[in-house]
Amino acid sequence: MPGINMIVCSKQVPDPEAPPSLFKVDTVANKMVTGPEVKPVISQYDEFALEAALRIKDKLGGKITALSLGNKIVRDVIKKALAVGADDLILLEDEAFDGGDSWSTAHALVAAIKKIGQYDLILCGRQSSDWDAGQIGLGIAEILGIPAVTLVRKVEVTDRKAKVERVIPDGYEKIEVTLPAVITVTSELGALRYATLKGIMAAAKKQPIVWKPADIGLESSQVGAAGRRIKLTKLFQPVKEAKCEVIEGETAAEAGANLAMRLRQAKLL
Amino acid sequence: MAENKGVLVCGEIDSKLASITTELLGCGRKLADDLKEDLSCLLVGDKIGDAAKEAIAFGADKVYTVEDPLLKQYQADSFIQVVEKVAKDTLPRIVLFGQTSMGRELAPRLAFRLGVCLSTDCLDLTIDPNTKLLRQTRPVYGGNAQAIFVSEFMPQVVTVRPKAMSPIERDALKQVQGNIIPTRISIDTTKVRTKVLETVKEEVVGVKLEDAPVIVSGGRGMRGPEPFKTILKELADLLHGAVGASRPPADNGWVPEATHVGLTGKIVAPDVYIAVAISGASQHIAGCSGSKHIIAINKDPEANIFKEAEFGVVGKWEEILPAFTNKLKELL
Ligand SMILES: Cc1cc2nc3c(=O)[nH]c(=O)nc-3n(C[C@H](O)[C@H](O)[C@H](O)COP(=O)(O)OP(=O)(O)OC[C@H]3O[C@@H](n4cnc5c(N)ncnc54)[C@H](O)[C@@H]3O)c2cc1C
Numbered sequence: 001m002p003g004i005n006m007i008v009c010s011k012q013v014p015d016p017e018a019p020p021s022l023f024k025v026d027t028v029a030n031k032m033v034t035g036p037e038v039k040p041v042i043s044q045y046d047e048f049a050l051e052a053a054l055r056i057k058d059k060l061g062g063k064i065t066a067l068s069l070g071n072k073i074v075r076d077v078i079k080k081a082l083a084v085g086a087d088d089l090i091l092l093e094d095e096a097f098d099g100g101d102s103w104s105t106a107h108a109l110v111a112a113i114k115k116i117g118q119y120d121l122i123l124c125g126r127q128s129s130d131w132d133a134g135q136i137g138l139g140i141a142e143i144l145g146i147p148a149v150t151l152v153r154k155v156e157v158t159d160r161k162a163k164v165e166r167v168i169p170d171g172y173e174k175i176e177v178t179l180p181a182v183i184t185v186t187s188e189l190g191a192l193r194y195a196t197l198k199g200i201m202a203a204a205k206k207q208p209i210v211w212k213p214a215d216i217g218l219e220s221s222q223v224g225a226a227g228r229r230i231k232l233t234k235l236f237q238p239v240k241e242a243k244c245e246v247i248e249g250e251t252a253a254e255a256g257a258n259l260a261m262r263l264r265q266a267k268l269l
Numbered sequence: 270m271a272e273n274k275g276v277l278v279c280g281e282i283d284s285k286l287a288s289i290t291t292e293l294l295g296c297g298r299k300l301a302d303d304l305k306e307d308l309s310c311l312l313v314g315d316k317i318g319d320a321a322k323e324a325i326a327f328g329a330d331k332v333y334t335v336e337d338p339l340l341k342q343y344q345a346d347s348f349i350q351v352v353e354k355v356a357k358d359t360l361p362r363i364v365l366f367g368q369t370s371m372g373r374e375l376a377p378r379l380a381f382r383l384g385v386c387l388s389t390d391c392l393d394l395t396i397d398p399n400t401k402l403l404r405q406t407r408p409v410y411g412g413n414a415q416a417i418f419v420s421e422f423m424p425q426v427v428t429v430r431p432k433a434m435s436p437i438e439r440d441a442l443k444q445v446q447g448n449i450i451p452t453r454i455s456i457d458t459t460k461v462r463t464k465v466l467e468t469v470k471e472e473v474v475g476v477k478l479e480d481a482p483v484i485v486s487g488g489r490g491m492r493g494p495e496p497f498k499t500i501l502k503e504l505a506d507l508l509h510g511a512v513g514a515s516r517p518p519a520d521n522g523w524v525p526e527a528t529h530v531g532l533t534g535k536i537v538a539p540d541v542y543i544a545v546a547i548s549g550a551s552q553h554i555a556g557c558s559g560s561k562h563i564i565a566i567n568k569d570p571e572a573n574i575f576k577e578a579e580f581g582v583v584g585k586w587e588e589i590l591p592a593f594t595n596k597l598k599e600l601l
């Protein structure tokens with residue numbers, strides 16, 4: 001099956017691996033705020049999804065379109081998709097897209113996917129690294145009326161079908177699914193490859209295509225915060241008291257032995 | 270339009286009624302009582318057997334059983350047909366799923382089919398006494414914060430994190446009062462677009478992670494598969510526990526995926542959780558914060574794991590662990 005068309009949904013998020021102390025809640029605005037030290041990145045599992053698409057393209061050829069919805073998407077961050085080998089980058093970028101829930105976000109992504117028109121495989125992350133919802137991929141599949149396989153660690157495409165491995169709690173399933181389909185990718189698939197210098201230079205020259213709600217046939221009232229079907233009523237950080245008793249010793253080994261004695265004394269072991 | 274009423278638990282069976290289902294019934298019972306409405310449970314499979322009676326004993330007023338040879342193995346495309354039909358016929362106010370392999374797939378599908386938005390991985394659920402709406406509390410930003418969501422669209426669909434809720438006391442006498450309703454739903458096989466070719470189980474020998482009273486977990490700082498099989502295993506065996514891991518060892522293939530603890534791995538709550546060379550990222554803590562006691566061994570005194578731990582040692586595991594294990598052998 002030559003020329004398989006793939007769409008990879010990739011979202012920009014604050015670096016989820018930044019130290020927890022840099023994530024704060026602004027209780028007035030009911031928003032997460034992260035310090036300037038926390039750099040924007042492509043959501044982790046979306047990078048794995050991109051890698052899955054690239055592996056298919058390596059084998060079969062075809063086209064990868066990276067699709068991202070947001071407001072103020074940092075070009076240098078999202079262009080990584082082009083640098084590693086995506087062919088096109090489409091941004092749904094507008095203030096109106098801000099503050100959406102899974103419902104409004106999935107519907108906007110689907111409107112864009114329909115406008116793109118050709119798709120055999122839509123790849124998403126298993127969950128986004130900010131809201132951790134794990135819904136959009138399945139939402140897209142439902143709205144489009146196509147099948148979906150979640151938690152995928154391996155994909156092979158042959159003859160209008162995909163053979164995938166889906167992670168289950170005590171192993172994995174080998175599943176065959178008809179195309180077009182949505183696949184949500186998990187971390188065991190493997191990390192995203194590094195961009196080559198050539199890739200980075202080519203990406204620098206390319207400009208993303210930017211669509212506003214009207215470009216995908218949606219009213220501002222249908223997208224972002226206005227299109228929500230669930231309300232965020234409160235955001236908070238449970239307080240925990242730090243209370244670690246650090247066990248010392250002359251040497252690290254002695255500290256280890258002391259830990260054993262302390263845990264026995266505390267009747268933990 | 271008819272009003273949505275009652276709480277529906279989408280149950281799971283793993284030879285018997287799954288523990289997540291008893292937890293959902295425990296939580297659902299409380300919500301139903303607060304609403305003064307019924308709690309029902311949906312069970313789907315080829316042979317349901319005693320699980321239906323068990324669901325009653327664990328709090329359900331009504332159990333819908335849908336038995337069909339086509340439902341022997343879980344497949345999203347067939348199971349969703351059943352869940353959708355039952356939800357449309359019975360019009361529940363609230364639908365509860367487990368945040369499991371199955372619930373993660375079915376809940377979003379059901380929600381999108383019914384035109385509602387859901388909350389996944391909820392830790393707490395309560396009824397707002399004024400609005401009667403469900404307050405859905407879930408972790409966000411990898412566990413760095415929690416959010417409370419409310420939806421006015423019916424039904425209110427959520428998935429619940431395993432071990433976040435407690436079952437009610439099993440009441441064998443209640444079994445006679447409960448109402449078991451065998452329900453026929455014909456599965457449209459043309460709508461099943463996936464085929465499971467093979468299920469491969471990667472058996473972990475010894476104590477199961479979820480049941481282990483003690484877990485000894487290693488992180489990226491173990492630097493390879495060996496220590497998981499030797500020094501961590503030895504310590505785990507000594508403590509009648511199991512070996513766990515953070516995500517990097519699982520991603521790198523050092524350990525089976527089934528040992529991966531965290532937001533996207535297993536949620537565990539042992540008495541004692543020993544984290545070795547794990548930095549304590551929020552996404553990892555999300556999987557082990559229910560442990561009674563966390564103990565950290567890490568060479569970096571600034572590592573976040575020390576903010577979570579009750580006891581800790583700063584230093585290299587290569588030096589600390591052998592001495593720790595040997596001393597324990599003497600003491601135990
Ligand atoms: C959406 C999302 C979901 C995720 N889900 C999970 C999840 O479910 N589970 C999970 O674990 N992670 C998850 N992660 C990844 C998580 O953010 C961290 O990247 C991961 O937990 C780090 O693993 P680690 O602590 O083993 O490695 P690192 O963060 O690299 O830490 C290694 C630690 O080992 C210490 N160390 C190194 N050498 C030694 C030595 N010789 N002796 C003692 N200490 C030493 C270092 O000081 C360091 O603290 C998720 C991430 C995202 C974005």
Ligand SMILES: Nc1ncnc2c1ncn2[C@@H]1O[C@H](COP(=O)(O)O)[C@@H](O)[C@H]1O
Nearest residue numbers: 009010069124125127128133134135136
């Ligand atoms: N704003 C967005 N833009 C592009 N893709 C998205 C967006 N939000 C979610 N996705 C995709 O949907 C996946 C699951 O997201 P979520 O349901 O929010 O956890 C992500 O890993 C992405 O692949």
